[in-house]
Amino acid sequence: MTAEEMNDYHGKLLFRALLIVFLLGAEAAEGARVFTIINYCKTTIWPGITPGNSFNGGGFPLKPGESVVFTAPVGWSGRIWGRTGCDFDRDGNGSCQTGACGSVLKCSASGQTPATLAEFTLAPLDFYDVSLVDGFNLPITVTPVNGQGGNCSSAGCDGDLRDNCPSELAVKVDGKTVACRSARKQRVCTYHINKLICSGSPGRRPSSTGKWLAVLLLGLASMWSSSWL
Structure with missing residues (x-):
């Protein structure tokens, strides 16, 4: 599924959500998973990812309508969340209103609660969920592509709680x-x-x-x- 096709499919429904798409099956490299993170929110979001070595160091800005693609290594397990209201300098130091992982752009630790979490465990059988255990700071939806067997449905919601x-x-x-x-x-x-x-x-x-x-x-x-x- 191309970025244009995803925009056509999700554009109206996910007008306020951070969308995470990950590619399964034959189109992904053997054992790897390709993640596409799309910002359908009306403001800039700063995704935080741990562990984030394969995800631009674990943090980056994403303006409304922008998307970014990463390949997770074999066996990767981790969290993706969105930070809001951030202000970072050229050195990547700053602060966020929600989801901050200390005072840095690139996260090496979990974000401050409350924050909506997308959680992944990648293996021969992949597991993923959107959790509100640590509270809610923005809508997140996870959509698998080319999943085979099991219940490979989308997780999350686009409602603003x-x-x-x-x-x-x-x-x-x-x-x-x-x-x-x-x-x-x-x-x-x-x-x-x-x-x-x-x-x-x-x-x-x-x-x-x-x-x-x-x-x-x-x-x-x-x-x-x-x-x-």
């Missing part, structure tokens, strides 16, 4: 909600493979957990497939 984030979980900058914290430290329910799963003590649940669950369920309206880990 910040729009309905409970006030006690919201991270704000200049009065604007830029991210939504996870309620996982409380008794929390998540949605996994069409089932509602709750963890923790069955005792009284703080109100923010119920509100966060409602936000997650609202997001399901635009979801294709996802793993809530």
